Amino acid sequence: xxxxxxxxxxxxxxxxxxxxxxxxxxxxxxxxxxxxxxxxxxxxxxxxxxxxxxxxxxxxxxxxxxxxxxxxxxxxxxxxxxxxxxxxxxxxxxxxxxxxxxxxxxxxxxxxxxxxxxxxxxxxxxxxxxxxxxxxxxxxxxxxxxxxxxxxxxxxxxxxxxxxxxxxxxxxxxxxxxxxxxxxxxxxxxxxxxxxxxxxxxxxxxxxxxxxxxxxxxxxxxxxxxxxxxxxxxxxxxxxxxxxxxxxxxxxxxxxxxxxxxxxxxxxxxxxxxxxxxxxxxxxxxxxxxxxxxxxxxxxxxx
Amino acid sequence: xxxxxxxxxxxxxxxxxxxxxxxxxxxxxxxxxxxxxxxxxxxxxxxxxxxxxxxxxxxxxxxxxxxxxxxxxxxxxxxxxxxxxxxxxxxxxxxxxxxxxxxxxxxxxxxxxxxxxxxxxxxxxxxxxxxxxxxxxxxxxxxxxxxxxxxxxxxxxxxxxxxxxxxxxxxxxxxxxxxxxxxxxxxxxxxxxxxxxxxxxxxxxxxxxxxxxxxxxxxxxxxxxxxxxxxxxxxxxxxxxxxxxxxxxxxxxxxxxxxxxxxxxxxxx
Numbered sequence: 001x002x003x004x005x006x007x008x009x010x011x012x013x014x015x016x017x018x019x020x021x022x023x024x025x026x027x028x029x030x031x032x033x034x035x036x037x038x039x040x041x042x043x044x045x046x047x048x049x050x051x052x053x054x055x056x057x058x059x060x061x062x063x064x065x066x067x068x069x070x071x072x073x074x075x076x077x078x079x080x081x082x083x084x085x086x087x088x089x090x091x092x093x094x095x096x097x098x099x100x101x102x103x104x105x106x107x108x109x110x111x112x113x114x115x116x117x118x119x120x121x122x123x124x125x126x127x128x129x130x131x132x133x134x135x136x137x138x139x140x141x142x143x144x145x146x147x148x149x150x151x152x153x154x155x156x157x158x159x160x161x162x163x164x165x166x167x168x169x170x171x172x173x174x175x176x177x178x179x180x181x182x183x184x185x186x187x188x189x190x191x192x193x194x195x196x197x198x199x200x201x202x203x204x205x206x207x208x209x210x211x212x213x214x215x216x217x218x219x220x221x222x223x224x225x226x227x228x229x230x231x232x233x234x235x236x237x238x239x240x241x242x243x244x245x246x247x248x249x250x251x252x253x254x255x256x257x258x259x260x261x262x263x264x265x266x267x268x269x270x271x272x273x274x275x276x277x278x279x280x281x282x283x284x285x286x287x288x289x290x291x292x293x294x295x296x297x298x299x300x301x302x303x
Numbered sequence: 304x305x306x307x308x309x310x311x312x313x314x315x316x317x318x319x320x321x322x323x324x325x326x327x328x329x330x331x332x333x334x335x336x337x338x339x340x341x342x343x344x345x346x347x348x349x350x351x352x353x354x355x356x357x358x359x360x361x362x363x364x365x366x367x368x369x370x371x372x373x374x375x376x377x378x379x380x381x382x383x384x385x386x387x388x389x390x391x392x393x394x395x396x397x398x399x400x401x402x403x404x405x406x407x408x409x410x411x412x413x414x415x416x417x418x419x420x421x422x423x424x425x426x427x428x429x430x431x432x433x434x435x436x437x438x439x440x441x442x443x444x445x446x447x448x449x450x451x452x453x454x455x456x457x458x459x460x461x462x463x464x465x466x467x468x469x470x471x472x473x474x475x476x477x478x479x480x481x482x483x484x485x486x487x488x489x490x491x492x493x494x495x496x497x498x499x500x501x502x503x504x505x506x507x508x509x510x511x512x513x514x515x516x517x518x519x520x521x522x523x524x525x526x527x528x529x530x531x532x533x534x535x536x537x538x539x540x541x542x543x544x545x546x547x548x549x550x551x552x553x554x555x556x557x558x559x560x561x562x563x564x565x566x567x568x569x570x571x572x
């Protein structure tokens with residue numbers, strides 16, 4: 001098989017991987033078009049890293065096939081790796097080297113230093129220190145620089161902003177958006193919904209090794225929401241107020257816990273009730289997945 | 304091109320340990336050779352009290368026809384200190400390069416670059432080649448320095464050059480087996496333990512088979528059986544069958560390492 005201009009950037013068909021008979025990925029069908037940014041979402045242990053390892057040719061599929069830019073990921077792994085940049089989830093580099101020496105090694109392996117100096121400067125990374133003395137965030141920055149420095153056609157990023165402070169995260173989103181504008185295909189693995197919404201065109205959710213949902217990022221907005229934990233001085237009055245507003249809450253000790261998509265619903269419901277405690281935070285991916293699954297189950301039962 | 308880059312990276316990583324081993328070997332052989340003047344006779348007397356089986360076990364054959372200085376040097380070239388240091392060098396290179404990269408997790412970034420997988424075991428084999436060549440060269444050079452400092456003359460230099468070549472081939476073979484082990488391990492510690500186990504079992508089998516006639520047949524299974532300085536010095540030339548077997552072991556082990564590493568799953572933890 002050879003690459004052609006019309007090939008999808010990434011195509012997986014019935015892709016499965018088992019470790020000692022234990023399935024880690026089950027018949028994944030996935031396609032990413034050139035220039036597209038796909039958010040690959042899933043809780044820890046869902047099969048995201050296994051999928052990435054199959055795409056990179058680190059693992060041989062138990063069954064099914066995967067291609068990158070038309071090249072088979074296992075039998076043509078070398079061609080695949082020529083075209084891409086990769087940032088592992090838990091980036092581990094050579095501690096004895098300085099950041100500069102590490103990037104020089106990468107440049108020799110790619111035969112180009114590319115944008116390494118510019119990227120290091122944008123991410124405010126000191127290249128003269130030994131990698132072993134770097135903080136986790138700085139190692140992550142160095143990992144990002146090596147993945148992006150040669151301007152690859154395809155980027156595979158496994159949780160690229162973990163360990164980065166919010167300011168640097170914004171710089172990374174900015175760089176990724178520039179790459180997106182220039183037509184780079186990005187496979188963006190994450191378990192954070194909000195960052196996928198910021199960067200990606202489409203999303204795919206994987207759970208227990210199976211693709212459970214995919215769609216556009218605007219559809220993802222319908223899935224996301226916030227988790228509200230509220231307690232009242234007068235519990236009966238509070239419960240009544242929530243019922244009146246049509247908000248379904250469950251009891252956890254003294255607290256009422258509910259998920260919402262529009263914060264105004266809660267503000268309206270709680271007006272006039274004496275609130276003892278209130279905590280609002282975005283739903284985690286696990287909670288979104290749990291919510292959407294239970295909604296679907298309820299829907300099935302009522303129909 | 305990527306092969307050269309990987310070789311240089313690995314060589315830089317193990318440079319310190321090689322320099323340390325080289326210095327230790329140098330001191331051992333300069334001092335050891337120099338001490339012949341004071342202890343050479345004592346060595347000969349001690350060996351003369353040994354049973355023929357023990358002599359055959361330790362030296363790989365009878366000791367007839369060896370000059371006292373030759374006997375002293377043969378003793379040095381069979382000393383466990385030398386064998387241990389060379390073992391440490393080849394195991395360090397083999398385990399650091401393959402299982403070590405996987406265990407440390409650095410393989411994830413390294414293999415995301417366009418490097419054919421077989422370049423990694425091959426690069427490790429090349430570094431082992433250079434390291435063993437250098438260390439054996441240091442040992443031989445240090446013998447020469449020790450002789451000069453002691454004012455001694457050695458007439459059988461060519462024979463000792465063949466001994467050094469036999470030593471080199473033995474440790475290239477051991478290193479290749481360790482590479483084959485490392486290519487199939489995910490953990491640096493597991494690769495170290497298995498490689499050290501292989502060397503120790505091999506050494507003990509050779510020793511036991513040499514000392515105990517009932518298990519003599521087992522000696523062919525040990526890689527150390529094919530390192531025999533004494534017959535080389537006596538015959539003033541190499542034992543070609545030993546060299547052929549060591550080269551075959553090297554070839555098979557490297558084939559297993561390259562094929563195994565190229566087709567295995569790479570899964571860091």
